Amino acid sequence: MIADFYNYWVAIILMMIGFYIVISDANLIKKMIGITIFQTSVFILFISMSKVEGGTAPILIDEVTLYSNPLPHVLILTAIVVGVATTALGLAIIARIYREYGTVDENIIHAKDEEEYEDSDEDLS
């Protein structure tokens, strides 16, 4: 029972750890690490589903007849490359935020935003 579902359950645990980092940590770079953990857990889930008991890697050789399913591999190959592209974009936005605010801490950024908002209110009145 446990061995039957172990891969799925660990994938879910990893996904929740990534999710937890994203929503509980205030540091934006730590959030990006959380997102990569979340992504990787989805990869593990897909690749686990593609495994066939007693099968081998999907590269055709004469002596072998049983292969693991190649389709999830193709999907995940694409997802990894797209994932690194989104990570790069996210980090670029974080670098931009850092130049503007001097911090990557979400709470401090919010505090600074509110300060600025109140200042502009005073200017108007």
Place this chain on the structure above:
Amino acid sequence: MDIQTIVDISLLTLLAVTALILLRLNNLLAAVLLSGIYSLLTAGLFVSLDAVDVAFTEAAVGAGLTTVLLLGAVAITGREQSVTRHSRILPIAVTTVTAAALIYGTLDMPKFGDPMAPIHTHVAPRYIEMSGEEIGIPNIVTSVLASYRGYDTLGEVTVVFTAAIGVMLLLGGVIKRKSKPKKHE
């Protein structure tokens, strides 16, 4: 229990432990390096699950490129993580409920490695049987990626290109602004 199951279970356990340590780390540099180790462990797991193409992509792109990008970001922003966090009760509650729902969802999934799972009985057998003849290369993943699903790969390249333009615009604008003196205030 055969050797493959043991390797599989120990790698997955190591991954869970690494992620838990990552959760508690406050030093950003250590967290980035640990996430590189995490990616490398994932690549090892993919080899044991027969996904060799995915494994070397993960090792090169996940463990290599992502770690370099994160290190660059840490170099720009400084390595001390400020210790402020949001309150913990709500995130713990949300993740626990979600995890419970997802684990309940796995219970009627096909067993791990089951050759009769629906995923293995449709579409994939055709690629396994015919791709050697039709495309003429032994690696089925490459056949599907570059030939049968070539347009998907074109779309992927478009996404990467768009992301690259976005990164260049975001960071290039900063360099230009920095050389100008600040006007307001």
